[in-house]
Structure formats: structure tokens, C-alpha cells
Amino acid sequence: MTWVEVPPGAEQRPHAHTDSEQVYVIVHGSGRVQVAGDVERVGEGDLIFIPPSAEHGIANDGSEPLVYVSAASPPVSMAELYDEQLAPELAGYDDD
Numbered sequence: 001m002t003w004v005e006v007p008p009g010a011e012q013r014p015h016a017h018t019d020s021e022q023v024y025v026i027v028h029g030s031g032r033v034q035v036a037g038d039v040e041r042v043g044e045g046d047l048i049f050i051p052p053s054a055e056h057g058i059a060n061d062g063s064e065p066l067v068y069v070s071a072a073s074p075p076v077s078m079a080e081l082y083d084e085q086l087a088p089e090l091a092g093y094d095d096d
Contacts, residue, residue, distance in 0.1 A: 005066070005067050008061075008065065009060065014034060014056060015056070020072040020073060020074055020076050021051055023047055023050065023071050026068045030044070031058060034058075
């Protein structure tokens with residue numbers, strides 16, 4: 001599980017996890033989420049299910065932080081989350 005805070009104007013780029021399903025639970029703020037080509041508005045209290053291999057991303061197009069909890073099964077490594085495709089400025093991030 002991870003706690004994620006997305007500043008206004010920021011986004012998680014679309015990506016997929018071949019072997020893991022995920023859920024996002026929106027704790028605070030609002031934005032838009034894309035799952036398998038479908039784009040929806042999300043806000044506090046929403047739960048988003050992401051099946052294995054589904055391309056997904058989330059963007060904060062609001063004026064306050066978008067905060068959500070993400071859970072994956074089986075777990076996704078932090079190294080995978082911060083590879084060059086998702087966050088080039090953090091490439092080389094290590095779980096240790």
C-alpha cells in the first residue's frame with residue numbers, strides 16, 4: 001500500500017502492471033482518472049479498481065492536493081513505479 005499526494009497540475013503518467021491489480025481510494029481532493037481508455041472524474045471517497053495489464057493514470061486538475069491510497073496485489077515494487085517511463089527525474093530510485 002502507498003499513500004500518494006499529487007500536487008495541483010501534476011499527474012501520474014499512464015502505465016500498466018502486467019501481473020498486479022490495483023485499487024485507488026481517493027482521500028482528499030479531486031481529479032480525473034484514466035483506466036483502459038475510460039476517463040472519469042474522481043473525488044473524495046471514490047474507489048477505482050484497475051485490473052491487471054490495464055493502462056491507467058491519474059491527474060490532479062484541481063486547486064488543492066489530490067491524496068489517495070493505492071493498494072496492489074501482488075505488490076508492485078517502488079523501483080517499477082519510478083522507472084524512466086513514469087518519473088524520469090527519479091530514475092534509479094531503489095527500494096532499499
